[in-house]
Amino acid sequence: MSGKITRTNPATVPAPVGKYTHITKIPRGAELFVASGQIGVTPQGEIPAALNEQVVHTFANIKAILESENLTSEHIIKVNIWATEKLDWDFFYAEWDKLFGNDYPAMTVGYITALGLPEIKIEIEIWAARV
Template sequence: MIKRWNPEGVAPPIGRYSHLARVPAGHEYLIISGQVGTSPNGELAGPDAESQTRAALTNIENLLKAAGAELKHLVKLFAMLSSTDRLAGYRKALQEALTRWYPNEDWPTHSLIVVAALATPELAVEVEATAAIPAH
């Protein structure tokens, strides 16, 4: 079982994430490339960060399933936004997903950066993920 926690001696997280995650021996890592806000047919979910974040997180859910993993196996999310103007939309969609994914608030670790641009100008957000799956 992946252990996630926030130890004393460090300020509490400023969002819905854990400071630490420990993966026990006997797990295989699953690395998910940056997911953007597109539907399975490749169309952009919308022009805003909120709709693109929802789609990117759905893509991560689907990739986990395809690899035989579950949301409980997520260790880290790493998000890149193309502007600080996109923060509110990203945070709203992320909060919705984390509330649904982790009702007990056992959130994975998370980092967020704002970059000058993503791969194409219409992209608002890109989210990478790391998971750890018990080895067979």
């Protein structure tokens, strides 16, 4: 088994419809990190009203979580995204690409009616592994 995280899109499955990979495989013995869902709260504890502002702060909070464990986006193996309103995919993917470049993890996106507080419009959970 390879000693690194690998990402593949099997030829027998239709290509991803977005910026993700169908399979992210971690080798046996890797250290697993599961982070609580991150929201778009600012360093001052405020939650902006606009979804895109929340997206920016959510990604900043994800980066801070990663840095706290000496991890990078390369360690992320799975991303779960929940939003209460339609994402502006061009804006979202611009922020996504700042974090991932072209090396995408597995991803799930769900639109739901509410999150933990009424003002929260997006929450992103990450799973990461270090080999």
